[in-house]
Amino acid sequence: MKRIAILGSTGSIGRSALAVADAHPDRIAIVGLAAGENADLLAEQMARYQPATVAMASGDALDRLRQCGVPGAANAISGRDGLVAVATAPEVDLVLCASSGTEALEAVLAAIEHKKTIALANKEVLVMAGGLVTEAARRNGVMILPVDSEHNAIHQCLHGREASEIRRLILTASGGPFRGRAASELKDVTADQALRHPTWRMGRKITIDSATLMNKGLEVIEAHWLFGVGANQIDVVIHPQSVVHSMVELTDGSTIAQLGVTDMRLPIQYAFSYPERWATRLPSLDFDIVRAGRLDFDVPDTAAFPCLRLAYRALDSDRSLPVVLNAANEIAVARFLEGSIRFPSIAEIIERAMDAHAPAEVASLASVRAVDQWAREYSLETARGVELKA
Amino acid sequence: MKRIAILGSTGSIGRSALAVADAHPDRIAIVGLAAGENADLLAEQMARYQPATVAMASGDALDRLRQCGVPGAANAISGRDGLVAVATAPEVDLVLCASSGTEALEAVLAAIEHKKTIALANKEVLVMAGGLVTEAARRNGVMILPVDSEHNAIHQCLHGREASEIRRLILTASGGPFRGRAASELKDVTADQALRHPTWRMGRKITIDSATLMNKGLEVIEAHWLFGVGANQIDVVIHPQSVVHSMVELTDGSTIAQLGVTDMRLPIQYAFSYPERWATRLPSLDFDIVRAGRLDFDVPDTAAFPCLRLAYRALDSDRSLPVVLNAANEIAVARFLEGSIRFPSIAEIIERAMDAHAPAEVASLASVRAVDQWAREYSLETARGVELKA
Numbered sequence: 001m002k003r004i005a006i007l008g009s010t011g012s013i014g015r016s017a018l019a020v021a022d023a024h025p026d027r028i029a030i031v032g033l034a035a036g037e038n039a040d041l042l043a044e045q046m047a048r049y050q051p052a053t054v055a056m057a058s059g060d061a062l063d064r065l066r067q068c069g070v071p072g073a074a075n076a077i078s079g080r081d082g083l084v085a086v087a088t089a090p091e092v093d094l095v096l097c098a099s100s101g102t103e104a105l106e107a108v109l110a111a112i113e114h115k116k117t118i119a120l121a122n123k124e125v126l127v128m129a130g131g132l133v134t135e136a137a138r139r140n141g142v143m144i145l146p147v148d149s150e151h152n153a154i155h156q157c158l159h160g161r162e163a164s165e166i167r168r169l170i171l172t173a174s175g176g177p178f179r180g181r182a183a184s185e186l187k188d189v190t191a192d193q194a195l196r197h198p199t200w201r202m203g204r205k206i207t208i209d210s211a212t213l214m215n216k217g218l219e220v221i222e223a224h225w226l227f228g229v230g231a232n233q234i235d236v237v238i239h240p241q242s243v244v245h246s247m248v249e250l251t252d253g254s255t256i257a258q259l260g261v262t263d264m265r266l267p268i269q270y271a272f273s274y275p276e277r278w279a280t281r282l283p284s285l286d287f288d289i290v291r292a293g294r295l296d297f298d299v300p301d302t303a304a305f306p307c308l309r310l311a312y313r314a315l316d317s318d319r320s321l322p323v324v325l326n327a328a329n330e331i332a333v334a335r336f337l338e339g340s341i342r343f344p345s346i347a348e349i350i351e352r353a354m355d356a357h358a359p360a361e362v363a364s365l366a367s368v369r370a371v372d373q374w375a376r377e378y379s380l381e382t383a384r385g386v387e388l389k390a
Numbered sequence: 391m392k393r394i395a396i397l398g399s400t401g402s403i404g405r406s407a408l409a410v411a412d413a414h415p416d417r418i419a420i421v422g423l424a425a426g427e428n429a430d431l432l433a434e435q436m437a438r439y440q441p442a443t444v445a446m447a448s449g450d451a452l453d454r455l456r457q458c459g460v461p462g463a464a465n466a467i468s469g470r471d472g473l474v475a476v477a478t479a480p481e482v483d484l485v486l487c488a489s490s491g492t493e494a495l496e497a498v499l500a501a502i503e504h505k506k507t508i509a510l511a512n513k514e515v516l517v518m519a520g521g522l523v524t525e526a527a528r529r530n531g532v533m534i535l536p537v538d539s540e541h542n543a544i545h546q547c548l549h550g551r552e553a554s555e556i557r558r559l560i561l562t563a564s565g566g567p568f569r570g571r572a573a574s575e576l577k578d579v580t581a582d583q584a585l586r587h588p589t590w591r592m593g594r595k596i597t598i599d600s601a602t603l604m605n606k607g608l609e610v611i612e613a614h615w616l617f618g619v620g621a622n623q624i625d626v627v628i629h630p631q632s633v634v635h636s637m638v639e640l641t642d643g644s645t646i647a648q649l650g651v652t653d654m655r656l657p658i659q660y661a662f663s664y665p666e667r668w669a670t671r672l673p674s675l676d677f678d679i680v681r682a683g684r685l686d687f688d689v690p691d692t693a694a695f696p697c698l699r700l701a702y703r704a705l706d707s708d709r710s711l712p713v714v715l716n717a718a719n720e721i722a723v724a725r726f727l728e729g730s731i732r733f734p735s736i737a738e739i740i741e742r743a744m745d746a747h748a749p750a751e752v753a754s755l756a757s758v759r760a761v762d763q764w765a766r767e768y769s770l771e772t773a774r775g776v777e778l779k780a
Contacts, residue, residue, distance in 0.1 A: 156644060159549045165667050167674065247649070252663075253672035254546060254656055259637070259645040266644055273642075277555050282643035284557065295685040 002272060005032030005053070005092045005116075007083055007107060008099030010041040012203045013121045013147065016264045017096050018045065020272060023265075023280070028272060032086040034107075036099065037061045043068035053089040055082025057103070083107035088114045094272065096147070097122045100205050101330060102372060105129055106365065112136045119271035121147035123218040127326045129368050130225030144226065145271040149200075150219050151226055152267035153245035153258035161250070163228040170247040170255070171219055172239040173300065174199045176211040179240060183304040189343045191336055199242035199262050208333045209307075212346050213300060217311020218329075221322050224315055231315045236308060238298040243285065259285055306347040310354065319359040320371045327375035328353035328382075335383045345386045353378050392662060395422030395443070395482045395506075397473055397497060398489030400431040402593045403511045403537065406654045407486050408435065410662060413655075413670070418662060422476040424497075426489065427451045433458035443479045445472025447493070473497035478504045484662065486537070487512045490595050491720060492762060495519055496755065502526045509661035511537035513608040517716045519758050520615030534616065535661040539590075540609050541616055542657035543635035543648035551640070553618040560637040560645070561609055562629040563690065564589045566601040569630060573694040579733045581726055589632035589652050598723045602736050603690060607701020608719075611712050614705055621705045626698060628688040633675065649675055696737040700744065709749040710761045717765035718743035725773045735776045743768050 004021070008014045014035070021028040034055040035042040039062075046054060047070050054076040056062045062078045077085050080103060087095045087107040095111045097104050098121040108118060108125050113136065120126070126133060137144050146152050150171045158166075177196050178186060194211040195204060202210070209215035213236075220234050237247075247257040260266050261283060269278060302309040307329070314321040332349040335341045341349070353375050362368050394411070398404045404425070411418040420439040425432040426447040436444060437460050444466040446452050452468045467475050470493060477485045477497040485501040487494050488511040498515050501508060503526065510516070516523060527534050536542050540561045548556075567586050568576060584601040585594060592600070599605035603626075610624050627637075637647040650656050651673060659668060692699040697719070704711040722739040725731045731739070743765050752758050 156646060159551070161549070161667075167669075244647075249674055250667055251669040252656060252659060252667050253650060253670050253674065254660070254667075255649040255675055256546060257634075257647040257649055259647055260643060266642060269642060270644070277551075277640055277642055277644075279557075279641040280643050284639055284643060285645055293687045295687075297683045297685075 001029055002027060003029045003031045003091050003093045004096060004272065005034075005051075005086050005089065005094070006030065006096045006098060007034045007087060007104050008036070008097070008122070009033040009045055010035040010038040011098055011100065012201070013098035013264060013268065014096075017098060017268050017272075018049070020265050020269045021049070024278060027278065031091045032089055034083050034086040034099065035061075039064035039068060043070040043073070046070045046072055052091055053086045055086045080106050084110045087111035087116065092116055094119055096268070096271070097125060098147070100124075100203060102128055102326070105368070108133060109136055109365065112140050112142045115140055115142055118142060118144045119147050119268070120144055121268075123148065123215075123222050124326055126222045126225045127218050127322050128372065129362065129365065130221065130322070131362065132365065132368070134225050145274055146222075146226055147264075147267050147271050148219065148222065149262075149264065149267050150246040151223060152270055154223065154227060154248055156258045156270065157246070157248040157256040158227070161248075165250050166227070166229055166233065167249045167251050167253070168233045168235055169223050169227060169229060170249060171216060171223060171234065171236050172242070172244050172246050173213060173216040173236055174210065174242045175238045175240055175298075175300075176213065178211055178304075179238065181304060183344070186304060186343050191339060194336075194343065198240065204337060205330070205333055208336060209329070212307040212343070213305035214307035214311065214329050214346070216300070217308045218326065220311050221315045231312055236300050238300050239296065241295055243295055261285065307350065310347065310350055314354065317359045320362050320367070321354060321357065321359050323362060323368055323371040324353050324357045324375040325350055327372045328379040331376050331379035331383060335387075340387050341383055342386070342388065345383070348386065349379050349382045352382050391419050392417060393419045393421045393481050393483045394486060394662065395424075395441075395476050395479065395484070396420065396486045396488060397424045397477060397494050398426070398487070398512070399423040399435055400425040400428040401488055401490065402591070403488035403654060403658065404486075407488060407658050407662075408439070410655050410659045411439070414668060417668065421481045422479055424473050424476040424489065425451075429454035429458060433460040433463070436460045436462055442481060443476045445476045470496050474500045477501035477506065482506055484509055486658070486661070487515060488537070490514070490593060492518055492716070495758070498523060499526055499755065502530050502532045505530055505532055507532060508534045509537050509658070510534055511658070513538065513605075513612050514716055516612045516615045517608050518713050518762065519752065519755065520611065520712070521752065522755065522758070524615050535664055536612075536616055537654075537657050537661050538609060538612065539652075539654065539657050540636040541613060542660055544613065544617060544638055546648045546660065547636070547638040547646040548617070551638075555640050556617065556619055556623065557639040557641050557643070558623045558625055559613050559617060559619060560639060561606060561613060561624065561626050562632070562634050562636050563603065563606040563626055564600065564632045565628045565630055565688075565690075566603065568601055568694075569628065571694060573734070576694060576733050581729060584726075584733065588630065594727060595720070595723055598726060599719070602697040602733070603695035604697035604701065604719050604736070606690070607698045608716065610701050611705045621702055626690050628690050629686065631685055633685055651675065697740065700737065700740055704744065707749045710752045710757070711744060711747065711749050713752060713758055713761040714743050714747045714765040715740055717762045718769040721766055721769035721773060730777050731773055732776070732778065735773070738776065739769050739772045742772050
């Protein structure tokens with residue numbers, strides 16, 4: 001029986017993770033749940049799974065949870081302390097970090113110090129503090145299992161092969177809803193258009209990141225930390241059908257790829273079951289009918305989608321620049337979702353913050369938070385300057 | 391230093407294997423060579439690699455080798471005894487079986503009894519005597535490493551995963567030069583046309599087998615023995631670009647594929663280096679330019695290419711029928727290459743032999759040879775009946 005805590009249980013990944021738990025009641029026990037603001041859904045989940053430890057993002061959310069009258073709500077904790085409590089409770093074997101953004105950083109580090117296996121669905125943790133997190137994992141002998149479909153694919157392709165066997169990693173990208181458009185055609189696209197992802201159903205923030213290709217940029221940085229290879233060994237290939245989830249080219253020239261249906265239950269279950277693999281009834285790939293018998297590949301257009309180029313630039317610096325990239329992106333995407341800035345302004349805001357920042361070491365969580373804070377304030381200010389008038 | 395003997399050193403695979411040895415003089419020593427009839431080339435190879443043991447198919451060939459005046463020719467041996475001597479010499483670590491046809495069967499079994507690792511590029515060995523060979527390998531703790539690009543791909547995809555993790559194996563097939571043609575359009579195709587393979591350069595027999603899809607049928611049987619899965623867990627998918635060499639679908643629905651350039655040095659080196667992987671300068675797959683950015687997949691047309699259906703039928707019987715399939719195919723392909731029968735007669739001759747045969751156990755090499763002999767004679771007779779008049 002694997003005892004699992006979920007950070008971000010009411011989000012898209014969190015709900016899929018509970019579906020995986022439902023499919024394997026004899027193998028998985030849900031012992032901790034942390035959510036953001038959705039008190040109603042968390043109350044339902046608590047009634048069903050009866051987790052020992054529960055947390056919500058804010059005091060307000062906690063009040064709403066308590067008003068639901070679900071048993072256990074009285075002991076729920078709010079804020080980062082709540083995330084840490086859920087992630088480090090003694091009964092927990094594995095922590096699924098599926099909360100979006102940077103809130104879970106402390107909780108992940110604390111879980112690692114408590115020797116919990118980490119299933120990581122959150123990109124920002126490694127983008128912001130990849131050095132700190134992977135060093136802590138190494139020191140504590142803790143495994144970080146990637147849930148993101150691309151990194152999960154690479155983990156499956158490597159299947160224990162050493163980094164020294166890798167010639168390059170090839171991350172596939174659907175290209176998002178604006179694939180094939182030139183930079184000039186992206187000036188007036190709306191958030192609604194950007195939210196129509198062609199192949200994956202995901203949360204709003206990550207769907208916008210897919211439209212800008214920043215999602216792939218963050219994945220390049222994440223791959224660097226997860227698999228120990230440099231930016232020059234990580235390539236991105238556009239693959240609109242999202243059937244090949246990613247590939248590893250080995251030193252002899254042989255390439256191993258992982259393919260599958262676009263269903264996040266697959267990588268989540270992989271992380272929950274590892275090193276075992278549990279049978280599912282998920283459908284087989286159908287090479288003649290479902291997929292029109294064809295897989296396409298193309299190079300990314302970094303002129304139209306400069307966020308990918310910015311991410312490579314941030315990774316090359318190997319210091320605090322990825323923190324700036326990520327923080328500025330969070331601010332810019334939030335503004336775009338509100339309708340207050342144009343799509344191309346997202347990259348512009350990020351680049352300006354990167355240009356203004358003097359890269360420094362990120363030797364502690366405090367220094368990460370300081371750079372993060374600076375970049376958010378700087379980007380908010382920049383966003384105001386490029387704001388659309390109503 | 392790995393000490394390698396090559397059965398079939400003057401053929402297509404044998405020459406590629408020597409190219410691999412040339413690329414790794416510090417890791418590979420060629421200690422034995424066996425060839426068919428090409429005495430001139432074997433003499434050259436002997437001069438270069440100075441193998442301790444040498445064999446040729448016939449006494450005639452041996453005479454020609456001796457006339458070349460190369461040192462060591464005096465000790466060369468002919469016939470199956472020669473193959474056995476090369477395969478079992480005490481200095482040999484690994485035997486590459488790259489001779490075509492069934493001549494090497496005794497040598498492979500003898501090598502296994504002498505605990506030599508087997509790199510298997512010959513399909514007929516497993517098609518004819520898969521039970522005997524895999525049982526001997528199990529008993530002696532000997533590894534059989536597949537060199538055929540499809541099975542080598544599956545070996546790389548599995549990378550130690552157990553057969554219990556396999557939902558199905560997916561063998562890819564280029565479809566050969568006649569892909570897309572209806573049965574009615576295959577009546578008058580010539581051997582020259584059949585020898586123009588779209589993606590792989592190989593020997594004549596295997597190139598015709600690719601045109602009839604019998605090559606894929608033999609691979610289905612081979613995969614059954616190598617990976618311990620039934621015919622109902624082995625699918626064939628047409629993939630004209632030959633970039634994806636084969637795939638494994640695992641029990642959770644995830645599929646692992648191996649991709650690469652169409653160069654046999656890659657799987658040969660994999661078998662020579664296993665469990666290590668040695669770097670090469672073989673080119674990376676280029677997803678945007680070389681391959682026109684597109685991979686296609688389709689189901690095989692067993693109406694136009696009945697040999698694939700016949701192979702599944704032979705495997706389902708799980709007794710002597712694969713021996714008949716293989717022997718009848720060798721006779722029919724030889725007749726087609728001579729121009730004495732039509733292309734559709736290949737499948738017809740095989741099916742008639744299968745229909746006429748009463749499947750029996752194949753518990754010994756003698757019973758394999760007896761069935762083989764019967765099927766060859768029966769098929770020669772059938773071939774005479776469908777012969778084209780000059």
